[in-house]
Amino acid sequence: MENATTNLSFDQLPRAVGELLTKVDYVISRLDKKKDADDASPHSDDDQMMTLEEACQFIGKKRSTMYSLTSERRIPYRKRGNKLYFFKKELVEWIQSGGAYDKPYTLSEQEQAEFDAHLEKMREKKRHKPAVLDKSHEVGQGEH
Numbered sequence: 001m002e003n004a005t006t007n008l009s010f011d012q013l014p015r016a017v018g019e020l021l022t023k024v025d026y027v028i029s030r031l032d033k034k035k036d037a038d039d040a041s042p043h044s045d046d047d048q049m050m051t052l053e054e055a056c057q058f059i060g061k062k063r064s065t066m067y068s069l070t071s072e073r074r075i076p077y078r079k080r081g082n083k084l085y086f087f088k089k090e091l092v093e094w095i096q097s098g099g100a101y102d103k104p105y106t107l108s109e110q111e112q113a114e115f116d117a118h119l120e121k122m123r124e125k126k127r128h129k130p131a132v133l134d135k136s137h138e139v140g141q142g143e144h
Helices: 014-040 052-059 063-071 088-096 109-128 130-142
Strands: 047-051 076-082 085-088
Touching: 014 109, 047 052, 052 063, 052 088, 085 088, 085 130
Parallel strands: none
Antiparallel strands: 047 085, 076 085
């Protein structure tokens, strides 16, 4: 059965089927070996780290939704610099739990200090009215 386009006679059919079965068995055994090798690898697919875009595609959420979930600490994630990373295994567990994430997210001392400083700057901006508003307010009061 060297050429698949050859017309087979009825007498040649048993031999051709035998060759096909041998080749199919060979292909199946190779696929089984590959699957076993992949399963035995130390870095399984569940431990795969994903970027924000990959995680969005994996769980079917938009970027804005993912940012919201991470800022509210409702989804497991890691942050390195300004990049977000997700582990496939943790996302699968999160989905299986119905979207619940009860592991506390803790900040390092440096991250906590940066957060506190940023929060203090935001509070300072809210405490004081801009000088332009104060002057116009005074002018408005003088006319009454």
